[in-house]
Amino acid sequence: LVMVFYGSNGKSNPVSMENKVEHQAKNQITHDIYLPSDLGMLYKVRLGLQSLESSTSQLFLCHLKMQNTSTLDTFSLTINKTLPLSLNGDRWVEFPVEWPLKEALSVVTYHLTVFSRNILSERILVHMTACIYGAHGDTGDRSLLWSLQNVQQREDNESFLVMVEAVELGELDKVVLLISSKTDCKLDIKKLHLKEALKEYPIYVFEVNEAFYVEENKPEIEKEIPVSFVIRGDKQKNDLDNNFHREGGQAGNLTEYTIKVYTGDQRGSGTDANVHIILFGNEDKSEAFQLSQSLEHQDPFERGKVDTFKVKTKNVGSLHSIEIGHDGKGF
Template sequence: MVMVFYGNNGKSNPVSMESRVEHQTKNQITYDIHLPSDLGMLYKVRLGLQSLENSISQLSLRHFKIQNISTLDTFSLTINKILPLSLNGDRWIEFPIQWPLKEALSVVTYHLTVFSRNILSERNSVRMTACIYGTHGDTGDRSLLQSLQNVQHGEENESFLVVDAVELGELDKIVLLISSKTDCKLHIKKLHVKEAAKEHPTYVFEVNEQFSVDANKPNIEREIPRSFAIRGDKQNNDIDNNLNKEGSQARNATEYTIKVYTGDKRGAGTDANVHIILYGTEDKSEVFHLSQSLERQNPFERGKVDTFKIKTKKLGSLRSIEIGHDGKGFASGWFLEKVQITDAASNSLYCFNCNR
């Protein structure tokens, strides 16, 4: 069994319990754990099996208690669960820590939908995990394909999975780890994540990649940043432009000229809604919906260059961009050659090559 501890200032490395037994009876084991002091106040624990190949086939967890030996503050929780939670399924349990006079986070159920052409046909040979990151930490690596026996199938090759975790706050990225017993190709279009108990928001992570998995090579790791969030009619979606800043925000705004180069090959254009985020050394922009091309009414046509102007807060020197689309429209595929951005304040030109 291993544990991962989360504090206000970060998280610990996985802590193996095998060599830390201080006292053991028939139904209770006490561990002595020394955590780095820079973790700050602990707010979450994840515990479970390091791997399903562990010599322990099942782990029955009844009760958990943790005590700070310096302050004697104590937290206890009744669990009554057996790991793994299902056959070849989730082998982790997360729960928040509620210290005296401190408010704790909640445990929520997340629905993760994978849009893929062939994920089900490859599930017996491919191993894939996803780690969802938010403002309150991460879920750790959770198995995707091993749980596909319980998925629901939609009309667009959707695979529906469930992840129970301490609430993550605003989601910002997903890290995928992919390996396989045999050489294969796995195509993933996008990922959607939402809380099961809420209709909104739905966080969209666009992937649009075919992974060539080699059985003789290490895991493929991909960090997928959030593309945008769908927040419903009564709230502002991330993709809504918000250029009407007032007061000091307006005075500190910087104008950027964005030139988008669509490739000159068959099927390169798109009718989908395209959005972009700029990342600088000082800050990042909001999400901008690129719809008003200065050259033409229908942007992103094959072999064309479209120019857009946006205003946002000062970002410093640009270091990266995030650009994608929502997959809607009759012809939603898109081959993006490159993006050029000019900072009007400094007259600096930045070029980001894509060629995909």
């Protein structure tokens, strides 16, 4: 059993729960923990198993009480969870540290969708974890292939959803993947989508577009993926305008683009999904815009139709490419 502490001055290394105090009550274990540096005001603790081995037995956590022996600050929490979590095989639980007269962070569930080409066919032999980083720390390494939701497979294209429960991270920054395998294989990962389960937006998009060649019994591959862009839905334009006002920009600094989308007339060509576009120029790239308000049709992207959209963005220079995609929802 290990713990990781997060404070205003940083986070601790995993602390092993080895130093037991004698004269313990039944079903209660007391540990002395020594931190090598002052972490400042604690705001989050992660508690879990050092690793998930085949011989690992389940551990039921009922209640946690922490006390700073110098200041006598005391924190108490009812947990009532079993590790590893049976629903998704997660070996960690996180909880915020609550201080009087100070608003604590919340525990949220993140939906991490992985878009790939061949991971599902190799999942039995592959071990892959993701550590999500944000303004309020990180999630630690979480397994991606233990319990999958919303699995979709097509020829040369697949996606699956993983749920991660953690103390809210705030604005997301990057994801670090760790990949290892029991046999030689190649994993082709396209991108990651990440959002809070109870919110439709924002969706953080992490572009990968890389094939990983994993060798048997070789050190695991570590890949750091910074956020590529953020889809903020219908509020995108307002967010962009607000950014310009905060930075002292004027409406005249925005460039308006007219975008025409021609939907094919073959069966199944239309979509009800949320479609986004990003403009790339020789000086910069735009934010991700959701194409939702067609000038011609109330329901855009119907089979055989043409939709026109107008977007305003900062000056990106001479356009050389675009990215257009959707979130796969609807039909």
